[in-house]
Structures are given as C-alpha cells and as structure tokens.
Amino acid sequence: MSFPFYVNPEQMSQDKAEFARKGIARGKSIVALEYDQGVVMVAENPTRLHKTGEVYDRISFAGVGKFSEFDRLRKMGVQWADVEGYRYSRDDVRGKALANVYSQVLGEEFSRSMKPFEVEIVVAEVGDPELLGHEGNSLFKIGFDGTVQDQMGFCVIGGSEGNLQSHIESNFRKELPLADALRLGRDALQRAENGSPDLPPSSLEVCVLDRSLLGRKFKRLTQDEITSLLG
Amino acid sequence: MRFWDGYKGSSFMELLDLDFPQLKPELGAWFASTGELPPTAHGTTCIALRWAEGALVAGDRLATMGYQVASRDIEKVYATDAYSLMAIAGAAGPAIEMARLLGIQFEHHEKIEGEPLELEGKANTLASLIKQNLPAAMQGLAVVPLFAGYDRRRRTGRVWKYEITGGRYEEQEFDSVGSGSIFAKESLKKSFSTSATREQAIQMALLALTDAADEDRGTGGVDLQRAIYPRLKLVSAAGIEDVADDEVGQVYQEILANRRRPGA
Numbered sequence: 001m002s003f004p005f006y007v008n009p010e011q012m013s014q015d016k017a018e019f020a021r022k023g024i025a026r027g028k029s030i031v032a033l034e035y036d037q038g039v040v041m042v043a044e045n046p047t048r049l050h051k052t053g054e055v056y057d058r059i060s061f062a063g064v065g066k067f068s069e070f071d072r073l074r075k076m077g078v079q080w081a082d083v084e085g086y087r088y089s090r091d092d093v094r095g096k097a098l099a100n101v102y103s104q105v106l107g108e109e110f111s112r113s114m115k116p117f118e119v120e121i122v123v124a125e126v127g128d129p130e131l132l133g134h135e136g137n138s139l140f141k142i143g144f145d146g147t148v149q150d151q152m153g154f155c156v157i158g159g160s161e162g163n164l165q166s167h168i169e170s171n172f173r174k175e176l177p178l179a180d181a182l183r184l185g186r187d188a189l190q191r192a193e194n195g196s197p198d199l200p201p202s203s204l205e206v207c208v209l210d211r212s213l214l215g216r217k218f219k220r221l222t223q224d225e226i227t228s229l230l231g
Numbered sequence: 232m233r234f235w236d237g238y239k240g241s242s243f244m245e246l247l248d249l250d251f252p253q254l255k256p257e258l259g260a261w262f263a264s265t266g267e268l269p270p271t272a273h274g275t276t277c278i279a280l281r282w283a284e285g286a287l288v289a290g291d292r293l294a295t296m297g298y299q300v301a302s303r304d305i306e307k308v309y310a311t312d313a314y315s316l317m318a319i320a321g322a323a324g325p326a327i328e329m330a331r332l333l334g335i336q337f338e339h340h341e342k343i344e345g346e347p348l349e350l351e352g353k354a355n356t357l358a359s360l361i362k363q364n365l366p367a368a369m370q371g372l373a374v375v376p377l378f379a380g381y382d383r384r385r386r387t388g389r390v391w392k393y394e395i396t397g398g399r400y401e402e403q404e405f406d407s408v409g410s411g412s413i414f415a416k417e418s419l420k421k422s423f424s425t426s427a428t429r430e431q432a433i434q435m436a437l438l439a440l441t442d443a444a445d446e447d448r449g450t451g452g453v454d455l456q457r458a459i460y461p462r463l464k465l466v467s468a469a470g471i472e473d474v475a476d477d478e479v480g481q482v483y484q485e486i487l488a489n490r491r492r493p494g495a
Binding site for chain 2: 050053054055072075076078079080082083085086087101105109216
C-alpha cells in the first residue's frame with residue numbers, strides 16, 4: 001500500500017503563488033481609472049483579441065495573464081450577470097456581488113488544483129448620483145488566489161504594477177476629463193518594464209463605462225476616438 | 232461553482248436549459264397536466280412594414296381577456312436590441328416573456344462573442360423560441376410575433392412573420408398579425424409603397440391600425456380621453472426611433488378629419 005508524500009501546505013501555497021506571479025508578470029498591464037463621466041480602462045494591446053469587455057449595464061471586466069483563463073472568467077461573469085438579471089431585475093446585478101463570485105472561484109481553484117490561475121482581473125462598476133445608494137463608482141481587483149481589493153480612484157493589474165501605481169498615484173485626481181484620464185493611463189503603461197516607451201493609439205485598447213449613455217453604459221473606443229482624445 | 236464548469240457556448244437559452252432548468256418557463260407541461268386554460272390576456276393587432284430606409288413596427292395598446300379589457304396600455308412593440316424590433320400578438324404572458332428572453336439572448340451573444348448576431352440569425356433565434364412554445368400554443372396560448380430589423384450587412388430593412396410551429400417567412404412588403412390583421416392588411420395593401428419616406432411610413436401604419444380598430448372590436452384605436460396612442464417604432468441605419476405620442480396624435484387628427492361626416 002502506498003501513501004502520498006507529505007507536502008507542507010505552506011510550502012505548496014508559496015510555490016503556487018510564485019508560479020502564478022511569474023505567469024502574470026509576463027503579460028502587459030492594464031489600468032482602470034475613474035473620470036468625470038465614469039470609468040475608463042486602458043490596456044496595451046495591439047491585437048484584436050480583447051482583454052477588456054462588457055459584463056452588464058454598469059459593469060465591465062479586464063484581465064491580464066493567460067488569455068484562455070481570463071477570457072473564460074470574463075464569459076463566466078457575463079453568464080452570471082445575465083442569469084441574475086433574468087432571475088431578478090437588471091438593477092439587481094451588482095459589481096460587488098460579481099467580485100465575490102470571482103473571488104470564490106479563484107480562491108477555490110487556487111487551493112484545490114495543482115496549477116493555479118495565472119490571472120489578475122478588475123471588475124469596474126459605474127455609479128450615478130441619481131441612484132440612491134449607488135452613487136459612487138467601484139473598482140475591485142481580484143488576484144489569482146481569490147483575494148479581493150476594493151480600490152479607490154484607480155487600479156492597476158499585471159506586469160510591473162509598482163512603477164505604474166506610483167506614477168498614477170502622483171498624477172491622479174478626481175473628476176478628470178476623459179482625455180486627461182486616458183493620457184494618464186497611457187503614460188503609466190509606457191512606464192511598465194516590459195512595455196514600450198512610446199505607445200501609439202493603434203496599440204491601445206480602451207473602453208469606458210460612461211454614465212451619460214442610455215441603457216448599457218459600456219463602450220469600446222474606436223482608433224479614431226482614441227487618436228483624437230490623445231490629441 | 233456552477234458557472235465555472237457549466238455551459239461554455241454563446242446561447243443564453245442553452246445556458247438556462249443545461250444549468251438553470253428551474254428558471255425556464257415551461258408552460259406546455261403545466262397545461263398538459265391541468266388540461267384547462269384559465270382566462271389569460273391576449274394582445275390584438277400589430278403590423279410591420281418596410282420603408283425606404285428601414286422597417287417600421289407598430290401595435291395598438293389593447294389587451295383583451297375574452298370580451299373584457301385586460302389592459303388599455305399594454306406594450307406590444309419591443310426593441311430586442313439596437314437594430315431589431317419585435318411585435319407580439321396572441322397570449323400576452325408568454326409573448327412578453329419571449330420578447331424579454333430574445334433581448335437577453337441577443338445581448339448575451341454579443342457580449343460573449345464580441346459581435347452581434349446578423350439580422351437573419353436573430354430572426355432564426357426567434358423561430359426556435361416559438362417552436363419551443365408549441366405545446367403551449369396547442370393549448371391555446373399561441374404567440375404569433377412579427378420581427379423586423381435593419382440588416383447592416385445588406386443595408387436594408389427586413390420583415391419576418393411566424394407561425395406557431397416555428398415556421399418563418401420573410402415578407403418583402405408588410406404583414407400584420409392579431410385579431411384586426413385582416414383589416415390592417417387590406418388597408419396597407421392600398422397605401423403601401425416600398426419607397427415611402429419616414430412620414431409616409433408613419434401615415435400608412437397609423438391608417439392601417441385605425442382601420443383595424445374601426446372594424447375589429449378587439450383592437451384598440453387612439454384613446455384621446457386617456458391620451459393612449461398606438462406604439463410606432465422605426466429602425467434604420469441610425470438605429471431605433473420611437474415615434475413620439477405628439478406626432479402620432481397629429482397624424483391621427485388628419486385621418487379623423489378625412490372621415491368626419493358633414494355636420495358632425
């Protein structure tokens with residue numbers, strides 16, 4: 001009769017975390033920032049495979065790391081949101097609840113499976129001063145092990161997070177116009193260790209949650225819109 | 232977690248079927264077991280037509296329950312996404328549910344795949360929903376919708392009608408469903424022109440609905456006392472436009488003026 005080898009759980013968690021961090025660090029970063037009309041997400045992505053996406057009326061998603069993994073998470077979020085909205089009402093689909101779902105899934109996978117997810121994701125939700133109790137925007141950052149952070153103002157995921165974080169921290173202020181927020185996002189991405197120092201509009205993927213839009217607030221900006229905003 | 236190891240395709244209906252069967256409306260099974268139909272609300276006359284720049288869908292606002300009024304201001308014309316419209320006649324409950332499901336289905340597909348369905352694909356999706364409703368239709372809860380939209384690939388408006396088996400037929404000019412549809416079609420036959428402008432399309436549609444309300448007791452016309460007007464929606468390359476009640480009211484006054492008896 002054979003016994004499985006004893007593995008120290010602390011050691012195993014550390015190994016898994018290190019593995020996940022390495023995978024995430026290989027990818028490009030994404031920045032999400034609040035601006036005067038909502039939330040903007042800026043990613044360095046010259047390809048047509050999207051890293052950001054619409055989840056529901058007021059909720060968007062961004063992921064870094066392994067494409068197959070974060071894209072599956074994005075689709076899972078869309079499924080969750082559409083079922084919740086069908087079961088209850090469109091107003092009952094909330095970003096915080098989605099962040100919790102992601103946290104559960106990632107947390108469970110981290111402790112149960114041999115290979116953890118090599119992803120970091122952001123769930124953004126645009127608020128509205130007219131909506132009692134939902135006035136403010138939310139940015140939730142969910143890590144590969146299921147940790148959730150409720151971030152204020154802006155949020156960075158992926159690669160060389162530290163550089164970007166400090167750049168935005170010293171230049172961010174509330175109620176930025178979209179053009180300024182987008183420029184700040186791009187400038188931050190240009191500081192990434194694995195990024196390029198001069199990002200043309202064609203290598204940017206930008207989407208917004210704009211509270212002035214009717215119905216669904218998510219919008220992907222076109223090349224022309226990005227170019228004219230960057231000026 | 233169910234979502235994680237569950238269905239991986241792009242259809243919201245299949246997602247419900249496979250992972251959330253308790254949320255699927257199963258009217259057919261219920262009626263098969265009870266064998267009798269309680270009184271339910273039915274929607275009456277709807278029309279859809281093509282005009283120069285797209286399509287128009289319109290419906291009156293009355294729902295009846297046998298010989299009684301179930302609702303005076305029901306909505307029968309629904310925008311199912313940014314370029315498609317659906318109008319419902321028949322059993323109001325399942326029809327409204329169908330319009331809601333259809334809207335979610337289109338949006339779900341667009342979000343999962345990153346691209347919206349083509350108009351033809353949308354029309355087929357509705358056909359499969361109607362087919363699924365066949366058991367309930369056989370019990371008297373038929374849903375007979377009209378579907379219209381702007382086909383961005385072909386740059387034209389398109390109109391479809393359906394039958395309870397899920398049969399789907401594209402119409403080149405116009406069609407109407409519901410209790411007053413014979414009269415609406417007769418009216419449209421005389422006024423119709425594919426090259427109609429926006430204003431002419433609105434006139435044709437309102438004239439047809441007025442004629443239907445004139446001849447069919449189940450169809451509601453314009454209710455001036457309560458200011459309830461038929462619902463008209465246009466779809467074109469620019470998206471969907473709701474025709475404002477004021478404009479509908481104005482066109483209606485012109486129709487009335489032409490029909491006033493001398494001395495009245």
